[in-house]
Amino acid sequence: MNKKELYSMKLLEATDELVKLAKEDVPVRNKETCKEQLIYQRGLYLRAEIENRILKVAFYLAEYLSMDCRKPLYTLYVDKKNGSFIGYDYQIKKWTERMLDKTIFSKWLYQENSYMQEADTALIQKYLESEYDDAFYALYVYQCDQRHRRLGMKYEKILANWDQRMDRLPEIPKDWLRWQKKVGITQNFIFYHYSRKKDQTGHCSWCESEVPIRHPHHNAVGRCPKCRHQIQYKAVGRAKNIETKKETAYLLQTCGKNVFVLREFQLQMLIVSSSYKKPVYSFFERRRILYDEKLNTEEYYFGRHHWKKENRWIQGKLQVPLYPGYGGYMTYEEYDMGNIYGKSLHGIKNRTFRKTGFQEYAKAKKYLDPVSFFEMVRERPYLERLIKAGLYHLTEDIMDNKAQIYCEDSGDLGKALGIDRFRLKRLRTNNGGEIFLQWLLLEKAQNKLIRDDVILWMCREKLKPADLMFIMDRMNPLQIRNYLEKQASESGESVKNLIKTWKDYLDMAIRVGVNVQDSVIYRARKLIQRHNEMIKEIEAKNLILRAGELEKKYPxxxxxxxxxxxxxxxxxxxxxxxxxxxxxxxxxxxxxxxxxxxxxxxxxxxxxxxxxxxxxxxxxxxxxxxxxxxxxxxxxxxxxxxxxxxxxxxxxxxxxxxxxxxxxxxxxxxxxxxxxxxxxxxxxxxxxxxxxxxxxxxxxxxxxxxxxxxxxxxxxxxxxxxxxxxxxx
Incomplete structure (x- = not known):
C-alpha cells in the first residue's frame, strides 16, 4: 500500500452518535488494583469505511470523545486483495505494522465491550469474509492470518534453499554401513552358555561366528581367538539387554567446487539377550558442516523444525533438549572425538583440504575432533607444515591449546621454529612436543648441548625450562635430573612437588642470609629435611624479632x-x-x-x-x-x-x-x-x-x-x- 495515497484519504471523524454515547459512558473508580483507575463501560469506539477498495477502521477512546475530540487516535488500513495491512498512530505521527494486541487498544481485544454501529460491523465482516460477531476481534484474526501467511512464505523460501544445499551432498560410500559396524562401533562381546566343560564355544559379535573359548568369566575382558578384537564376555543366563555407549564417527566428502562436507554420525548397538546373534544397529547422522575454500563453515543439524513441525535438516547450531521430556532446548556446540572414515579422504578434490594436513594427521591418530582441527588450521596455517614434517606430538599439543609457539614464515621449518636442521631432526626422531621444543630453543640460545634422554625425562615430568630457571645458573639439566631423581627415590615425593620444595627452600635461605651459591646449600643432601629445618629457623628468627619488639614496647x-x-x-x-x-x-x-x-x-x-x-x-x-x-x-x-x-x-x-x-x-x-x-x-x-x-x-x-x-x-x-x-x- 502506498502511504501517501492512504494519508490523502478522507479522515474518519467520529459521528454525533459516537460522541453522545461517549459522554454517557461515565467512568467508575476501580479500587481493587494497587492504583485507583477510571473504568468506562465501553471505553473504545470504532468506525469503518471502504475507500478505493481499502478498508479503513478508525479507533476512538471515550475519554477523548467526551471532550468533543472527533479525530481518531489510530486508523487501520486493510487491503484484502494484496493481503496487507498498516496503521497510522496520530499520537506519535508514525506508520506502524503492529498487531492490534500490541497497541493501546489490546485490553478491549477479548472483553467484547467496544462499540461499533451494526452497519460498520457488517461492512467489516463482509470485507474480511469473517464469521466473528466482534469486528475488532475479526480484524485481529485477519492480521494473524496474514502474518502467518507471510511467515510461511518466508520459511518456504528458506527451507527450499536448505534442501537445495542438502541435495547436493553425494551418496554415502557403499561400504559405509559395514565400516560403522566393524570400525565405528568399538564395543564387542562374546556370548556363551554356562558349562563345566573346559573347552566350549561362544559367539563373537564382531566376526559373527562361533569361536573356541576357555574358562570364560562374565564381564571379563579378553580378545577373540579368531578376529583378535578386544571383547567382553557375557554369560547368556546373566546378561540383560546390552546397549553400547554412543560413539561418534566422521565422514568427509567433496560437495561441489572448492567445498567439502563433514558429516557427523552417532553409532550404537543394541543386543537383546534372547537373540544375541542378531544385534540391532543405530546409525544417526545429526550434523553436517560445509567448508568453503577459506575453511568458513555453514552448519546444519537434524532436528524438529518449529514451523514445519517435522524432523528435517536445519541450518544452525545443534539444538538439544534441556531435559528428557522437557520442551526447552539449548545450543550444543561441543564436538566429540571420533573415528574417521579414511577411504573417502583420498577422493576429496579440494585444494584447501589438501593444504590442511588432515589426511596425514588422521592416519597418525585414531580418534580426533575434525571440527576443532579445521578451526585451528584456519587460525594457525603452519600446522600443515608440522604435520607433514611428522611432528604429530607438537601438533597435538597445539590442538589441545597447550602450546603457544611462534612459527616464522620461512622455507626452512627448523629456522621457522627458531632452531636448526640438526635440532629439527632430533625433534622429529623423538616425537617431541612443545616442552621438547622449548628445551631445544634453550640449548640453541646457550649453545650448550643437552642430551636427548635428559630432555625426554623433562618431558615425562612435564618440566619446562621456565620451571627450573631458579637453579639453571648453578646446575646444568643433567645435574638437575640426577639430583631430582635421587631426591624422589629417597623421599617418595613427586618431582613436581620436589621442585616447589627446592625453590621454596632457596628463597628461605636467601631470607636468612645463607650463601645460596654454595653447592652444599643449593644441592642439599636431604632436601625435604633441610627445607623443614629452614622453616623452623625462620620461625625462630621471626619469634626473636617479635619478642624484641614486645620487650621494647613493654620493658x-x-x-x-x-x-x-x-x-x-x-x-x-x-x-x-x-x-x-x-x-x-x-x-x-x-x-x-x-x-x-x-x-x-x-x-x-x-x-x-x-x-x-x-x-x-x-x-x-x-x-x-x-x-x-x-x-x-x-x-x-x-x-x-x-x-x-x-x-x-x-x-x-x-x-x-x-x-x-x-x-x-x-x-x-x-x-x-x-x-x-x-x-x-x-x-x-x-x-x-x-x-x-x-x-x-x-x-x-x-x-x-x-x-x-x-x-x-x-x-x-x-x-x-x-x-x-x-x-x-
Missing part, C-alpha cells in the same frame, strides 16, 4: 618471666611450667593458635603485673603444649585455653590439681604479691562490667552468641584467699 617482660619461678609446681599427673622468656610465650601461642598470639593485651598486663601467662602440662609430657593459663598474682586463674582458643572437657580433670596448686602457692606469696592481686582483682571486675554493658558477644567454636562477660566469669577460678585485703593492708 621488663623478660625480667618478670624470670621472677615467676615460685609459680612452678609439679604433681603426679599435671604440672605448672613458667616461661623463661617472652619467646617461650610467643612460640606456645603460635603453636596452639589461640588469642595470646593475636593480641598484645596479655603482654601489657604482664608488664604491669596484672596477670601472668603460665603453661599447664602433663607431667609425663612436660615439653608438649596442653593448656595456656592467665593467672593473677595471687594464683586466681582468669582463663584456661587449649588449641584454637578452645576449652575442652578434659580441663575438668585438672581442676583438683589446680586447686591444690593454688593452696601451696599461698605459702610462697609475699606482701607485694597481695598488693598486686588486689589491684588486679579491681581491674578484672571493671573490665567484666564494661563488657557486659557493651553487650560484647562471642560466636566462636563452642559459643553461640554468648556474652563474653559470662564466659570470663565461668572461667574464673579464685584462689580462695579470703584475707586477701588484710594481707595487702
Amino acid at each position: 621488663g617482660l623478660n625480667r618478670i618471666c624470670r621472677e615467676l619461678k615460685k609459680y612452678a609446681y609439679v604433681g603426679k599427673e599435671y604440672q605448672i611450667v613458667v616461661p623463661e622468656k617472652v619467646d617461650d610465650i610467643l612460640y606456645e601461642a603460635k603453636l596452639m593458635h589461640h588469642c595470646v598470639n593475636n593480641t598484645e593485651t596479655y603482654y601489657e598486663r604482664m608488664s604491669q603485673q596484672e596477670s601472668y601467662i603460665l603453661f599447664l602440662r602433663k607431667t609425663e609430657k612436660p615439653t608438649e603444649a596442653y593448656y595456656t593459663l592467665e593467672v593473677e598474682p595471687d594464683g586466681t586463674i582468669r582463663q584456661t585455653r587449649t588449641f584454637y582458643n578452645k576449652q575442652n572437657e578434659d580441663i575438668e580433670l585438672a581442676k583438683d590439681f589446680l586447686i591444690k596448686w593454688q593452696k601451696q602457692l599461698k605459702k610462697k606469696l609475699v606482701k607485694e604479691d597481695y598488693e598486686l592481686a588486689v589491684k588486679s582483682q579491681g581491674l578484672r571486675k571493671k573490665e567484666i562490667d564494661e563488657l557486659r554493658n557493651k553487650g560484647v558477644r562471642v560466636n566462636g567454636v563452642g559459643y553461640c552468641n554468648k556474652l563474653l562477660a559470662e564466659i570470663l566469669e565461668e572461667d574464673l577460678m579464685e584462689s580462695g584467699n579470703r584475707e586477701l585485703e588484710e594481707q595487702a593492708a
Whole structure:
C-alpha cells in the first residue's frame, strides 16, 4: 500500500452518535488494583469505511470523545486483495505494522465491550469474509492470518534453499554401513552358555561366528581367538539387554567446487539377550558442516523444525533438549572425538583440504575432533607444515591449546621454529612436543648441548625450562635430573612437588642470609629435611624479632618471666611450667593458635603485673603444649585455653590439681604479691562490667552468641584467699 495515497484519504471523524454515547459512558473508580483507575463501560469506539477498495477502521477512546475530540487516535488500513495491512498512530505521527494486541487498544481485544454501529460491523465482516460477531476481534484474526501467511512464505523460501544445499551432498560410500559396524562401533562381546566343560564355544559379535573359548568369566575382558578384537564376555543366563555407549564417527566428502562436507554420525548397538546373534544397529547422522575454500563453515543439524513441525535438516547450531521430556532446548556446540572414515579422504578434490594436513594427521591418530582441527588450521596455517614434517606430538599439543609457539614464515621449518636442521631432526626422531621444543630453543640460545634422554625425562615430568630457571645458573639439566631423581627415590615425593620444595627452600635461605651459591646449600643432601629445618629457623628468627619488639614496647617482660619461678609446681599427673622468656610465650601461642598470639593485651598486663601467662602440662609430657593459663598474682586463674582458643572437657580433670596448686602457692606469696592481686582483682571486675554493658558477644567454636562477660566469669577460678585485703593492708 502506498502511504501517501492512504494519508490523502478522507479522515474518519467520529459521528454525533459516537460522541453522545461517549459522554454517557461515565467512568467508575476501580479500587481493587494497587492504583485507583477510571473504568468506562465501553471505553473504545470504532468506525469503518471502504475507500478505493481499502478498508479503513478508525479507533476512538471515550475519554477523548467526551471532550468533543472527533479525530481518531489510530486508523487501520486493510487491503484484502494484496493481503496487507498498516496503521497510522496520530499520537506519535508514525506508520506502524503492529498487531492490534500490541497497541493501546489490546485490553478491549477479548472483553467484547467496544462499540461499533451494526452497519460498520457488517461492512467489516463482509470485507474480511469473517464469521466473528466482534469486528475488532475479526480484524485481529485477519492480521494473524496474514502474518502467518507471510511467515510461511518466508520459511518456504528458506527451507527450499536448505534442501537445495542438502541435495547436493553425494551418496554415502557403499561400504559405509559395514565400516560403522566393524570400525565405528568399538564395543564387542562374546556370548556363551554356562558349562563345566573346559573347552566350549561362544559367539563373537564382531566376526559373527562361533569361536573356541576357555574358562570364560562374565564381564571379563579378553580378545577373540579368531578376529583378535578386544571383547567382553557375557554369560547368556546373566546378561540383560546390552546397549553400547554412543560413539561418534566422521565422514568427509567433496560437495561441489572448492567445498567439502563433514558429516557427523552417532553409532550404537543394541543386543537383546534372547537373540544375541542378531544385534540391532543405530546409525544417526545429526550434523553436517560445509567448508568453503577459506575453511568458513555453514552448519546444519537434524532436528524438529518449529514451523514445519517435522524432523528435517536445519541450518544452525545443534539444538538439544534441556531435559528428557522437557520442551526447552539449548545450543550444543561441543564436538566429540571420533573415528574417521579414511577411504573417502583420498577422493576429496579440494585444494584447501589438501593444504590442511588432515589426511596425514588422521592416519597418525585414531580418534580426533575434525571440527576443532579445521578451526585451528584456519587460525594457525603452519600446522600443515608440522604435520607433514611428522611432528604429530607438537601438533597435538597445539590442538589441545597447550602450546603457544611462534612459527616464522620461512622455507626452512627448523629456522621457522627458531632452531636448526640438526635440532629439527632430533625433534622429529623423538616425537617431541612443545616442552621438547622449548628445551631445544634453550640449548640453541646457550649453545650448550643437552642430551636427548635428559630432555625426554623433562618431558615425562612435564618440566619446562621456565620451571627450573631458579637453579639453571648453578646446575646444568643433567645435574638437575640426577639430583631430582635421587631426591624422589629417597623421599617418595613427586618431582613436581620436589621442585616447589627446592625453590621454596632457596628463597628461605636467601631470607636468612645463607650463601645460596654454595653447592652444599643449593644441592642439599636431604632436601625435604633441610627445607623443614629452614622453616623452623625462620620461625625462630621471626619469634626473636617479635619478642624484641614486645620487650621494647613493654620493658621488663623478660625480667618478670624470670621472677615467676615460685609459680612452678609439679604433681603426679599435671604440672605448672613458667616461661623463661617472652619467646617461650610467643612460640606456645603460635603453636596452639589461640588469642595470646593475636593480641598484645596479655603482654601489657604482664608488664604491669596484672596477670601472668603460665603453661599447664602433663607431667609425663612436660615439653608438649596442653593448656595456656592467665593467672593473677595471687594464683586466681582468669582463663584456661587449649588449641584454637578452645576449652575442652578434659580441663575438668585438672581442676583438683589446680586447686591444690593454688593452696601451696599461698605459702610462697609475699606482701607485694597481695598488693598486686588486689589491684588486679579491681581491674578484672571493671573490665567484666564494661563488657557486659557493651553487650560484647562471642560466636566462636563452642559459643553461640554468648556474652563474653559470662564466659570470663565461668572461667574464673579464685584462689580462695579470703584475707586477701588484710594481707595487702
